[in-house]
Amino acid sequence: MKWPAIASLTYKETIRNRILINILLFAVALIALSLIIGDWSLGEQAKVIKDFGLSAMSLFGLLIALFIGIRLMVQELEQRTIYLVASKPVRRWEILFGKFAGLSLTLLLNVILMLLALWAVDWIIEKRIDFELAAAVVLIYVEILLIVAFALFFSSLMSPTLAAVATLAVFIAGHLSPILRDYVQLHPGSGLKKLYLAIYYIIPNLENLNLKMAVVEHLERPPHAVGMGILYGLLYLSFVLTATCMIFEKKDLK
Amino acid sequence: MTCFAIQTNRLRKVYQGELGQKDYVGLEGLDLEIPAGEVFAFLGPNGAGKTTTIKVLMRLLRPSSGSVMINGVSNTQHQSMERVGYLSEQPNIYGYLTAREFLDFIGKLFGLAPSVRRKRIDGLIGLVGLKDRDRTLIRGFSRGMTQRLGMAQALMNEPDILILDEPLSNLDPVGRKDMRDIILSLKAQKKTLFFSSHILHDAEIVADRVGILDHGRLVQTGTMQELMGSGLKTIEIIYSIPEAGESVLGLSRERIVRQGDRTLTWTENMESAQEILGKLLKNGGKVFSVTPQRQSLEDLFISRIRG
Numbered sequence: 001m002k003w004p005a006i007a008s009l010t011y012k013e014t015i016r017n018r019i020l021i022n023i024l025l026f027a028v029a030l031i032a033l034s035l036i037i038g039d040w041s042l043g044e045q046a047k048v049i050k051d052f053g054l055s056a057m058s059l060f061g062l063l064i065a066l067f068i069g070i071r072l073m074v075q076e077l078e079q080r081t082i083y084l085v086a087s088k089p090v091r092r093w094e095i096l097f098g099k100f101a102g103l104s105l106t107l108l109l110n111v112i113l114m115l116l117a118l119w120a121v122d123w124i125i126e127k128r129i130d131f132e133l134a135a136a137v138v139l140i141y142v143e144i145l146l147i148v149a150f151a152l153f154f155s156s157l158m159s160p161t162l163a164a165v166a167t168l169a170v171f172i173a174g175h176l177s178p179i180l181r182d183y184v185q186l187h188p189g190s191g192l193k194k195l196y197l198a199i200y201y202i203i204p205n206l207e208n209l210n211l212k213m214a215v216v217e218h219l220e221r222p223p224h225a226v227g228m229g230i231l232y233g234l235l236y237l238s239f240v241l242t243a244t245c246m247i248f249e250k251k252d253l254k
Numbered sequence: 255m256t257c258f259a260i261q262t263n264r265l266r267k268v269y270q271g272e273l274g275q276k277d278y279v280g281l282e283g284l285d286l287e288i289p290a291g292e293v294f295a296f297l298g299p300n301g302a303g304k305t306t307t308i309k310v311l312m313r314l315l316r317p318s319s320g321s322v323m324i325n326g327v328s329n330t331q332h333q334s335m336e337r338v339g340y341l342s343e344q345p346n347i348y349g350y351l352t353a354r355e356f357l358d359f360i361g362k363l364f365g366l367a368p369s370v371r372r373k374r375i376d377g378l379i380g381l382v383g384l385k386d387r388d389r390t391l392i393r394g395f396s397r398g399m400t401q402r403l404g405m406a407q408a409l410m411n412e413p414d415i416l417i418l419d420e421p422l423s424n425l426d427p428v429g430r431k432d433m434r435d436i437i438l439s440l441k442a443q444k445k446t447l448f449f450s451s452h453i454l455h456d457a458e459i460v461a462d463r464v465g466i467l468d469h470g471r472l473v474q475t476g477t478m479q480e481l482m483g484s485g486l487k488t489i490e491i492i493y494s495i496p497e498a499g500e501s502v503l504g505l506s507r508e509r510i511v512r513q514g515d516r517t518l519t520w521t522e523n524m525e526s527a528q529e530i531l532g533k534l535l536k537n538g539g540k541v542f543s544v545t546p547q548r549q550s551l552e553d554l555f556i557s558r559i560r561g
Contacts, residue, residue, distance in 0.1 A: 002362070002363050002365070005359060005362035005363055006363075009348070009351075009359055012350065012351070013348070013350055016350055079346045080342065080345075080346050081346050081347065081348055082314075083312075083314060083340075083342045083345070084342075084345070084347065084360070084407065085363065086312075086313065086314055087312040087313065087314060087335065087338075087340040087342075088335055088360070088363040088364065089332045089333055089334075089335040089336045089363070089364065089365075090332060090363055091332050250316065252314070252315045252316060253309070253314040253315065254309075254315070
């Protein structure tokens with residue numbers, strides 16, 4: 001197994017990335033800033049802070065996935081450093097998976113740091129730690145990984161700019177896709193029912209990975225929401241990564 | 255059946271043209287058989303297909319048709335690369351690593367144990383002359399240092415076969431000599447070496463056999479002796495003789511070049527050279543030099559490429 005060596009190298013590379021450090025610092029600063037914003041709300045300070053903090057984590061996760069995820073393989077190809085790895089007794093999928101695993105580790109560290117920042121802010125307000133936040137954060141992390149997988153997929157097919165647009169489109173559509181399902185349920189006679197359902201099933205339903213509202217508002221969650229979310233995200237992720245590996249397997253490294 | 259270190263069978267590579275552009279044939283029906291322990295120089299002008307061939311051998315490009323066998327194993331299998339070292343043309347190396355970290359990473363890709371990696375890194379860093387810079391970031395390396403580190407990574411697995419793309423380019427004279435010495439020591443160790451080069455003189459010194467590629471086709475292959483034959487093109491004689499004696503030599507005007515009191519002439523074979531020398535001495539002439547001019551690899555290369 002050679003992918004752990006590639007993952008370790010990618011972790012080293014991404015952890016030293018200036019863009020990542022900037023985004024992380026900005027995210028932590030923004031979570032801290034939520035103290036002020038929360039102060040403006042009337043009696044809902046803790047809720048606003050948690051909502052704001054979790055949304056910031058989700059947004060910055062998306063930014064990291066877009067900026068670093070897309071560059072992950074493109075940079076190797078453009079700078080021709082890929083020759084050093086692909087000419088060794090290593091399978092192509094191991095290169096791709098190693099890259100993905102390395103970035104995942106960096107992202108995990110980021111998410112943990114952001115969660116700690118959010119807990120610290122929460123401690124200042126509530127004088128307690130809301131461990132429920134971790135449930136939402138776990139799914140945010142799965143969502144970020146899924147977006148990275150899409151970024152890798154699109155960047156193996158098109159230019160970095162187009163890949164960024166396509167990945168962003170998946171993110172937005174993924175959060176809106178339940179509307180299509182609800183529309184079909186409300187209008188079962190719609191002529192485009194099959195098309196709507198096909199789109200709904202192709203695009204990941206990122207709302208399955210969204211527990212922010214439920215956690216912040218202390219709403220009743222569907223049973224096993226976290227477990228099912230992780231399972232759904234990881235299944236989708238493995239499908240996208242497999243497709244990317246198949247493309248990369250046949251790719252000429254010019 | 256003979257098992258070659260490197261063998262290609264009717265290798266073809268077609269690059270698909272971008273929108274509205276024609277496809278481009280990079281390689282056409284390339285058959286190569288490189289026995290173990292041979293040093294093979296792959297020559298050709300820019301765009302002839304040398305780098306394409308090497309990238310296909312190294313699994314970086316997929317051939318459109320044909321096959322590659324490395325030590326009898328198809329290169330579609332990643333294990334075929336276990337005993338191969340590769341240096342790309344103008345290698346780019348991760349700038350955020352030190353030379354040691356980079357070689358350690360390469361060692362891991364070959365599945366080497368930590369103790370083996372450490373030992374080999376120490377040896378290779380010394381071999382390529384990077385002892386003073388082994389703990390600084392590669393980002394600050396010159397092109398020549400990067401090339402030397404590239405050579406070190408190609409040797410990390412102690413390969414039987416080395417495939418080197420323009421290993422002697424981008425080096426200063428000292429670096430080139432060092433690199434050539436490394437290649438010669440690998441030759442002495444009976445490693446199989448397959449390298450492309452623009453520098454024909456280096457190929458002439460190092461290679462046992464040469465292949466000339468043009469427009470994706472192998473136009474000539476053979477040992478240096480086969481290609482050059484006896485290699486004798488002309489024999490140049492520089493002499494001086496009193497004016498009266500000049501006509502005795504019987505040389506045509508086209509073969510006489512005068513410079514001051516000295517004259518240059520030439521002939522194609524040894525017998526007529528001896529005849530001229532005899533007449534010269536008999537008629538009071540002085541001989542300053544007799545120089546056989548041999549066909550160089552460059553002459554052969556140019557004659558093949560220009561048809």
